[in-house]
Amino acid sequence: MQLIIGNKSYSSWSLRGWLAVKASGHAFEEIRIPLRQPDTHARIAELSPSGKVPCLRDHGLAIWDSLAIAEYLAEEVTPLWPLDGAARAVARSVSAEMHSGFTALRNQMPMNLRESLPGKGRSPEVDADIARIVAIWKQCRAQYGGHGRFLFGEYCIADMMFAPVCFRFETYGVQLDNGANDYLQTMLAHPHMQEWKAAALAETEIIEAYRV
Numbered sequence: 001m002q003l004i005i006g007n008k009s010y011s012s013w014s015l016r017g018w019l020a021v022k023a024s025g026h027a028f029e030e031i032r033i034p035l036r037q038p039d040t041h042a043r044i045a046e047l048s049p050s051g052k053v054p055c056l057r058d059h060g061l062a063i064w065d066s067l068a069i070a071e072y073l074a075e076e077v078t079p080l081w082p083l084d085g086a087a088r089a090v091a092r093s094v095s096a097e098m099h100s101g102f103t104a105l106r107n108q109m110p111m112n113l114r115e116s117l118p119g120k121g122r123s124p125e126v127d128a129d130i131a132r133i134v135a136i137w138k139q140c141r142a143q144y145g146g147h148g149r150f151l152f153g154e155y156c157i158a159d160m161m162f163a164p165v166c167f168r169f170e171t172y173g174v175q176l177d178n179g180a181n182d183y184l185q186t187m188l189a190h191p192h193m194q195e196w197k198a199a200a201l202a203e204t205e206i207i208e209a210y211r212v
């Protein structure tokens with residue numbers, strides 16, 4: 001199994017796909033292609049049908065787009081989604097909402113693990129995105145979290161979809177109340193998040209487009 005990803009400092013979509021493969025327990029080869037370089041497009045296009053990362057390659061099959069990668073892995077590793085049907089439906093809903101929305105937050109607070117930018121990137125639109133994310137986190141944990149500390153109790157794909165937001169909140173110093181902050185700290189302490197961050201901190205490329 002191979003996973004094609006971008007820079008760990010900047011590629012939020014890659015993070016989601018990478019977390020899903022890590023959670024699946026599969027051994028995999030990581031192919032890291034730095035973004036926004038003269039050869040980036042050609043290198044990704046050779047391996048990924050969409051020309052974007054992440055892309056998973058397994059037994060000759062290419063699976064692209066972070067959510068499709070997570071779904072592919074979830075078909076064989078049941079615990080990647082909540083076992084309860086109602087919880088699973090809501091987990092899929094918030095994952096899809098994250099996947100297709102939050103444009104202001106995405107654009108104005110790009111993921112950037114190697115910088116500390118407290119207070120930057122804020123606007124009324126970003127604040128509305130943050131408020132919606134906090135509401136999702138609280139509602140999921142209150143309704144489906146049980147005794148676990150993740151959105152649906154056990155760590156699942158929904159948490160992976162919000163993982164880049166967690167790094168963004170850390171970089172941009174977004175202040176959260178206790179309930180939301182407890183979830184943020186739970187995510188930031190997850191061993192896979194720590195592993196990704198350590199590798200990001202060891203990167204050296206600087207991409208201006210991801211700096212605000």
Ligand SMILES: N[C@@H](CCC(=O)N[C@@H](CS)C(=O)NCC(=O)O)C(=O)O
Nearest residue numbers: 011012013035052053054065066067
């Ligand atoms: N919806 C896609 C988005 C993938 C995406 O936009 N990836 C960016 C990097 S984070 C990319 O590959 N860009 C290509 C480039 O910069 O050349 C997913 O979930 O995987």
